[in-house]
Amino acid sequence: MNRRIPEDVLIEALSTGDLVPESPSHAAVLPRPEGAPRTASEAKPHPIALGDSEGTLLEVAVGPHHPSTHGVFRMDVVLDGERVVRLKPVFGYLHRNHEKLGEGGAYLAAMPYTDRLDYFCSLTNNWAYALAVERLAGIEVPERAEHIRVITAELTRVLNHACLIGFLLQELGSMGTPIMYAFREREKILELIEALTGSRMMCNYMRFGGCRCDLPSGWIEACRDVVEALPRFLDEFENLLSTNEILMARTQGIGVLSAEQAVQAGMTGPMLRASGVNYDLRKVDRYGVYDRFEFGVPLGAHGDVYDRYMIRMLEMRESVRILQQALRAVPAGPIINPKARLRGFKPPAGEVYGRIEAPKGELGFYLISDGSANPYRYRIRPPSFINLTILEDMCRGATLQDTVAILGAVDIVMGEVDR
Amino acid sequence: MNLGKGILKGLVETARNFVGSYYDPARLVTIQYPDERRALPEKARSFPMLVYDGEDPEKGLRCVACKICEKECPPQCIYIVLDRDEKGRPLRRPKIFDLDISVCMSCQICVEVCPFDAIKMNTEFELSTADRFGSLLLHKMDLARPASYYLGLHPVEAGEVNARLAAGPGHAETKAKPAAGPAPAAGTTSGAKPGDSDRP
């Protein structure tokens, strides 16, 4: 057995975590450790045996209704024996033309629809849209609202990553236990979110220029209690999973993606950072008030499924750090810019691309305004949709069982992929 | 050779959780719904309702059929027809107020845009029905709820609303800023309809 121990990844990741340069000219792609695959050809774990003598290829449609496909998602797989030769993702089953809906209504009317994109992370979706519109119209956001946005976004990140690890383990055959542990913590965070926004998942909380309503009394204290309990949960979760030999055997060296491939394919979020690319929009764009908080950006060294799992574990710990700082720093003041208008909002003609670091990657909104009350063009850059671009390359040469692990670690939500 | 050590570590963790689920409040999270119910938070919301003052839902309805909510509703689930007297003059109350809760997505935008504090969020959520069409299309009288009911659901918010309404017409634009001060009892504003100048 020559398995990596998780502490090895952890120490390496944390030691490189704060390395985001102050000057933007610094090359950020970190030096890779000895033996780590560098190029696309090296990264492929197995040669593809196409056209074997007795090899008749088998076509299998995995999905659209399959327990491992995160919703109605299909992979048309061509198999040579157990090895994947070709894989084409097929989706659109949940397509409702969200962008057309956004163009048909007022700017505000699209806000509740953004909740339904990535329905695990409605608060970060709200933030991305609000950020884009605020930049389009040049609306300032009060300090208090910025802090609340950071708090809600980081709660969402913890919730999303915990659940994703639960789902991943569920698909790897660890039925029930990890996902129930994750859902137990999620429940506590959802209760906080419900107390703040009135809804557990479809929050519709942010407004252009701030947030919809102020924190209820006692919310900060309740939130602090939940946040203080999170490290214990994370220790427990890691004890349960990180050194588990079966998990290591199933995920290490699987779905390897080099840094070059990941950048080329437009990967973002934990998927990108697992390949060792230091690119976190919270550090790069410094939107909101993230530049006031101290936190690291965990980076993987191998770019395999295990690193993607580990990155999410470490990101949750960093989120806890941000939450602890943000909860101490919430200032008093207005929750929404008094100049912001709810009705009759007409931004000046022009266009804007606003993006944030959502739990799944870069969530961007591209808006074109023609000066009227509804956007002329309303486009969403969905991270989980674009992270699927390179799914075939990751899976080619792997066995069918490994594609399940690879897809699970991409972290897709069909509401966002199909829109 | 450490094969199996990680698995054992995990099993110790599950055992600790199993035992803990009998006494540790942090692990005792399951609520035996419907026998047991969790208190809903103040801001909880399900579907909109129409608030009326006084006793008679027909007379006391705060709604003046201005149709702002109908226009701003993102999924367009509200349908309003203004009531008129026999000479055709508008009566400042809705003849028809239909809300299709199979379309409504509980976004609360109607509540935010209403200048008359007439539409508010209810918290009733056990609304499942076998009739997909009729029972999910709520009419004016299905939606009407007394102001006291609203005060019971959302005491903080309703207190602010009542204070604002008690301050009289012409204060509709102060809605964005939460009103300070003690909340008067519900029902003190019955019949007080803001004047025409409030209409945006």
Place this chain on the structure above:
Amino acid sequence: METLEQIKSRLEAAIPGLGLEIQCNGAVPGQASLVVPPARAIEAARFLRDDPRLALDYCSNVSGVDWLDRVVEEHARVTRVIDGRERVFDECRERRVPGYLEAVYHLYSMRLKHGPVILRQRTVNRVDQARVTSLTPVWRSAEFQEREAYDLFGIVFEGHPDLRRILMWDEFRDYPMRKDYVEPDDYEYEPTPHDDLKEKARRHYPIEADA
């Protein structure tokens, strides 16, 4: 990062004969963009990606935009001779400007952490010459997004390795994100209070809806 004017002049120096145009932007952040002729787009894209000072290695967002045909009113002063005397008239002429489809690329640099540089490619018209060059060979991340623009806008990306419908089903015939798209009327009839939906359903299912 360099200004867009600098990028434009360097691009034009590197690729002779490349006619670029800068499109201004009235929004507050003022992200101006470069309009690239589709025929030379791939060369320009390679330059932007490989140039060490720009290193735009990450194509974040690819978006289709539909600009409808529009009518522009032009006012002109015309001199005419009437009854032997010259007189000046104000004349209003209407000119039809053909619409076009646009593919917008938002480029960033992950290595140098700057951006965005916005590229736009425009088709000749919206009907039979809706073609631009695919930039998927340069940035792999454009693959699904260009497919989506093809699916929803009908922009044909030449050189795309696998240009198929992605969100709509293969048999679907129209392009739903176009501004002149007409919704089909075959909704399942439900008694919502909305007259237009009811009316639509009545047209499609004349007997059931009336019953």
